[in-house]
Amino acid sequence: MNLEAKMNCPNCNKNISVLIKEMIPGRRKRCSSCNADIKFSGDDGRRAQKALDDFEKSLKNMFK
Numbered sequence: 001m002n003l004e005a006k007m008n009c010p011n012c013n014k015n016i017s018v019l020i021k022e023m024i025p026g027r028r029k030r031c032s033s034c035n036a037d038i039k040f041s042g043d044d045g046r047r048a049q050k051a052l053d054d055f056e057k058s059l060k061n062m063f064k
């Protein structure tokens with residue numbers, strides 16, 4: 001499953017989508033717009049977890 005979360009590039013501020021499984025603190029991703037190296041922090045990990053929780057909630061609502 002390829003769940004994506006949105007985040008802003010700290011360099012160019014463009015909204016980019018990141019696979020949640022890639023949002024591991026300490027890992028890096030290259031911005032698709034400005035090619036800056038984005039390093040994920042613990043905050044990003046929490047945001048990824050929240051996106052997962054929201055996704056699970058929406059799934060449960062779908063099958064009510």
Ligand SMILES: [Zn+2]
Binds near residue numbers: 010031033035
């Ligand atoms: Zn950028």
